Amino acid sequence: MMKTLEPQPQEVKDNLEELLKDLDEKIPPKQLDRNLLIATWNIRGFGDLTRVWMSKEGDTPRRDLHSVHCIAEILRRFDVIAIQEVKSNIRALRDTLKILGSEWSMILTDVNQGDAGNGERMAYLFDTRRVNLSGLAGELVVPDEWRNGVSKNVMQEQFVRSPYAVSFRSKHQTFILITLHVLYGKKSTDRINELKGIAQWLSSWAKDINAYHQNLIILGDFNIEARGDLLDQTFLSEGLYIPEGLQSKEVSRSIFNDTKYYDQIAWFNGANGQPKLSLEFVRGGSYDFVATALKNRGLTKQKLSFMMSDHYPLWAEFKL
Template sequence: MDSILDPMPASVSENLKLFQADLSSKIPAKALDRNLLIATWNIRAFGNLTRKWQSQEDDSPKRDLQSIVCIAEIISRFDVIAIQEVKSNIRALRDTLKLLGDHWSLILTDVTKGSAGNGERMAYLFDTRRVNLSGLACELVVPKEWSSGVDNHVLENQFVRTPYAVSFKSCGQTFILVTLHIKYGKKSSDRIAELKWIAKWLADWAGDINAYHQNLITLGDFNIDERGDLLNKTFLEEGLYVPPALQNEVVTRSIFNETKYYDQIAWFMNNQHVPNLSLEFKTGGHFDFLSTALTNRDLTKQRLSFMLSDHYPLWAEFRL
């Protein structure tokens, strides 16, 4: 059995050089004490893997060691990244951490039980040379007192996959990240209740923490099909703000459909339309890995989606 720390085959090493150059051309470099790079990525069914450098047709799962090399290389470009669809089996996650090195750490939830939760958990991976935990880790639960509904959208149960909040510190700046993965449902209207209640919860919390000069940022897979109504009726109504750089049509989310708007990074604006952040947003985007990932192999887009993901990573750069 191959190991992620074994010497790479020549074809994998050559592809990695191409992949690294592509990343460097599209994502800002880490600058000591000057910037903070935050990302979110739904990594499709991020659980088990086949410990071969290149999986074969009869292997299951299809994700292999070369896939992990690419995943780890993407993650390494950020200071902290929220990951959705981490499964109960964390073999792929463990190998990713081995490759990233001892200066990387993680914090994650337990597995969501029940068929609706799809056996998933959420995780944060972070570069401890630049970011550290600052003490808070919690899951969002709706109080019973709120059971009357928001604009006639009643959340009959708790969130299917409980949003996960963790606080971090970098260069004296404290920030709280809240990651989520909204249940897709059968139609877009099925998502409104969860989206509105999470937005209300965050708005209520943001009002409490601003006195402490902290930063509240929500990020993850909102499962919003298209730009427009669903986002406007839920998150934006509560004052959450998605910067224009991340609303740009060229910043796509899905490898299969450029119109999809699943993943978001957002924060609150005050009454003067000024961000409720002490961090200054610089720029953001996605990383389209299709042109360079695993190009030494003749893979269909469908197969690549199970090896890397069907989502692109979404990122934001802040000035410290």
């Protein structure tokens, strides 16, 4: 069995060099004490991997060392990344952490039980040279009082995959990230209650003057179908804000369909009595790896999605 940090074959090395050049052109550089780069990425079925440099037809899983190195180099460009679809087997995640090096760390949930939870965890990877934990970590649950409500849009059950909140500190700024992976369901209306529930939960938290910290940023896979659709409006109904830079049609979420609006990064901007985020948003976008990562492998998009992902990473840069 090959090891993650063994010398790379030349064709892998060449592809990684091309990927690094592309990342240099498309992702802002990290600037000491000046900026903060936050990202979210649903990495498809991020669990086991085949420890060879280039997997072949019949290998299970198809994700290999080449693809994990590509994933790691993309993640390296950010300071803290929320990752969805981490599976019970975390071999690929552990290998990714090895590639990133000793300055990187992670914190993650246990596995969501039940069929609807799909055996997933949620995780954060972070560069400890620029970001550190600041003391709070927990999963969000729906209060009984809300579940006993009479509105048709009140959640009647707990979140299928509990949103995961963790507080971080960078320079003088402390902030709480809340990541989630909303239930997809059989139809789009199945997602409304979870989106409404998380928005209501965060609005209540943001207005609580005794809260641990009010710099709240929510990010993850919300399974919102399209810009401006019912789910989008439901999610934003409690005052959450998505900047124009992340709403642009140029900022794609899915490698298969540019119109999908699944992944989001949002916060409160001071409207409706909620506190204003103290971090200043600079710019944001998604990173399209399709034309570069594993370019030499001749993969279809479908095969690429199982080795990299079917989602693009979504990122936001803030001024410190």
